[in-house]
Amino acid sequence: MKTFNFYKIIALFVAATFVVSCVQDDEFDIPNTAVEAPNLEGDVITIDALYNALQQEIANNGNETLTYAESNLFIEGYVVSNDEAGNFFEEIIMQDKASNPTRGVRVLIDVSPLFTYVEFGRKAYVKLDGLTVGFSNGVLTLGIQDGTSAEKIPEALLGEYLIRDPEVATIEPKVLTFSDFNDDNVNQYIRLNNVQFEASQVLGDNPQTYAGGAEDQFDGERVLESCESGQTVVFSTSTFADYKSLLLPAGSGTLDGLLTKNFFGEEFNVTVNDPTTVALDNDERCDPxxxxxxxxxxxxxxxxxxxxxxxxxxxxxxxxxxxxxxxxxxxxxxxxxxxxxxxxxxxxxxxxxxxxxxxxxxxxxxxxxxxxxxxxxxxxxxxxxxxxxxxxxxxxxxxxxxxxxxxxxxxxxxxxxxxxxxxxxxxxxxxxxxxxxxxxxxxxxxxxxxxxxxxxxxxxxxxxxxxxxxxxxxxx
CATH class of the missing domain: 2.60.120.200 (Jelly Rolls)
Structure with missing residues (x-):
C-alpha cells in the first residue's frame, strides 16, 4: 500500500509538470463556441409567405401540402419553444418576430433535446428544399417529405436544415384575450392576463396536478378561465413533462405560453414551456x-x-x-x-x-x-x-x-x-x-x-x- 501511494504521488507530479510545461503565461486555448453569422446560399422569405404559398397551393390545386425542391429558399424566425422540461418533444416552434409576431410554424426534428442547439429566443433559419409544409393537428407544420405528409427531419440533417444565427432575442409575449384566439395567432408566444384555473380543479380536498392524474394518458387537460369575460380554454401539458406532478396554482394572475391546438386540430389549446411562466400567485380569485x-x-x-x-x-x-x-x-x-x-x-x-x-x-x-x-x-x-x-x-x-x-x-x-x-x-x-x-x-x-x-x-x-x-x- 505504501509503495502504491509513493508511485501515485510521483505520477501526479509528472502529470502536473507536463501540464505546466504546455501552458505559457497562463493562457489557455478555449474552444470557440460562438455562433457565427450564416452564409446562406439562397433567398430568405417570411413564415407568412410560407403560409400564403400553402394556401395558394390548396386553392389552385387542391393539395393539402406543398413540397419545396431546388427553390434555394429559407425561412427565418425566433424559437419560442423549449423542450428542456419535456413538454415539447422532437419539434420546435418558431415565430417571425421577437415582438408582435404575425405568424408561427412548427418544425419537426428527430432530435431530443433541442434546447441545447437552439434555445428560447434564438434566431434561426430553416432551409425549405426537400421539406413539406402543411397543417398537422390544425397547425402550420414543416418536415421532411414522405409521400404527401411531413415527417421529422433526421438528426443527421439537423445542421443542414436548421441553421443558427448569432442573435438571441428577448421574446416579448403577445398579449391576447380569449376572444383574440384565431388561426393566425397559433404557434406564437402569448400572454394571458387576469386568468385562473377552474375552481373545481384547484380548490377543495383533491386539487389537480398539471398532468399527473391517473386519468391523464398523453396529455393532462385542465380548464383555464378568463376573469374578465368568463370564457375558457383548455390548458394542455404532456404527461412526459418533468413537472407533471406539480399541483396547479390556485390563484389568479398572468400566464405566458404558446397558443396551439388539440390533437384533432379542432380546438385551441394553451401550453407552456415550464411552470415558471405560470404566474397565478394572486390569492384573490375571481370566482363568482x-x-x-x-x-x-x-x-x-x-x-x-x-x-x-x-x-x-x-x-x-x-x-x-x-x-x-x-x-x-x-x-x-x-x-x-x-x-x-x-x-x-x-x-x-x-x-x-x-x-x-x-x-x-x-x-x-x-x-x-x-x-x-x-x-x-x-x-x-x-x-x-x-x-x-x-x-x-x-x-x-x-x-x-x-x-x-x-x-x-x-x-x-x-x-x-x-x-x-x-x-x-x-x-x-x-x-x-x-x-x-x-x-x-x-x-x-x-x-x-x-x-x-x-x-x-x-x-x-x-x-x-x-x-x-x-x-x-x-x-x-
Missing amino acids: EQVDCGLATATGSNVLFTDFFETQAQNSPITGNGWTNFIEEGTESWEAYSDTGTNASLGISARMGSFNSGDDSSIGWLVTPAIDFDAQEGETFSFQSSNSFSDGSEMQVLISLDWDGTAANIPSANWSELPAAFIVGDDDFFGDWFPSGNVSLDCIEGTGHIAFKYIGGGNADIDGTYEIDEIEIRSN
Whole structure:
C-alpha cells in the first residue's frame, strides 16, 4: 500500500509538470463556441409567405401540402419553444418576430433535446428544399417529405436544415384575450392576463396536478378561465413533462405560453414551456359568489313562475312573461327555437348561440321577473338544458338580490352562482335534454332574479349553442 501511494504521488507530479510545461503565461486555448453569422446560399422569405404559398397551393390545386425542391429558399424566425422540461418533444416552434409576431410554424426534428442547439429566443433559419409544409393537428407544420405528409427531419440533417444565427432575442409575449384566439395567432408566444384555473380543479380536498392524474394518458387537460369575460380554454401539458406532478396554482394572475391546438386540430389549446411562466400567485380569485341551498327532496304545488316557451314566436327574441332579454356584448340574444331533428327541441325552447355571428364576444342574459323569497317557504327552481357542441362557450345560472330591474344595469349588479343546478356540458350528448334537479332556494331572503347567462363568440372554439326549457319556480 505504501509503495502504491509513493508511485501515485510521483505520477501526479509528472502529470502536473507536463501540464505546466504546455501552458505559457497562463493562457489557455478555449474552444470557440460562438455562433457565427450564416452564409446562406439562397433567398430568405417570411413564415407568412410560407403560409400564403400553402394556401395558394390548396386553392389552385387542391393539395393539402406543398413540397419545396431546388427553390434555394429559407425561412427565418425566433424559437419560442423549449423542450428542456419535456413538454415539447422532437419539434420546435418558431415565430417571425421577437415582438408582435404575425405568424408561427412548427418544425419537426428527430432530435431530443433541442434546447441545447437552439434555445428560447434564438434566431434561426430553416432551409425549405426537400421539406413539406402543411397543417398537422390544425397547425402550420414543416418536415421532411414522405409521400404527401411531413415527417421529422433526421438528426443527421439537423445542421443542414436548421441553421443558427448569432442573435438571441428577448421574446416579448403577445398579449391576447380569449376572444383574440384565431388561426393566425397559433404557434406564437402569448400572454394571458387576469386568468385562473377552474375552481373545481384547484380548490377543495383533491386539487389537480398539471398532468399527473391517473386519468391523464398523453396529455393532462385542465380548464383555464378568463376573469374578465368568463370564457375558457383548455390548458394542455404532456404527461412526459418533468413537472407533471406539480399541483396547479390556485390563484389568479398572468400566464405566458404558446397558443396551439388539440390533437384533432379542432380546438385551441394553451401550453407552456415550464411552470415558471405560470404566474397565478394572486390569492384573490375571481370566482363568482355562490348561493347553495342544495337540492330539494320535493317540490311544492304553488307555482311562482313558469315558462315552457310555447307561446313564443319561433326564431324571434324571447319576450313577455316578465323576461328581460339583454345583449351585453355582440349581436346575439336568447330566441325561440323549434326543431324535430337529431337535436330536437321540447316543442318550442329558448336558445342562444354565437355560431356564424361574427362577434368577437357574445354575452347574452335571460332574466326572470322578481321573486319575493320572503312571501312563502320551500321555494325550488328547475329547468331542462341541452346544447349543440357548446365547445368553449358557457352557460351560467345566476341569482341577484340587488339588480334594480334596469336592463343596462344587469352587468353591474351582484350575481351569484347556483351551483346545485346541473347544466348540460360539452361532453354530454347533444341530442339529449338534462334536468337541472330541484334546486332549493329556501335559504334565500329578500327579492331576487334568476338569470341564464350565455358566454361565447363567433370564433369556432367558442361558438356553441345552449337550449333551455320547462322552467319552473315553485313553493309550498
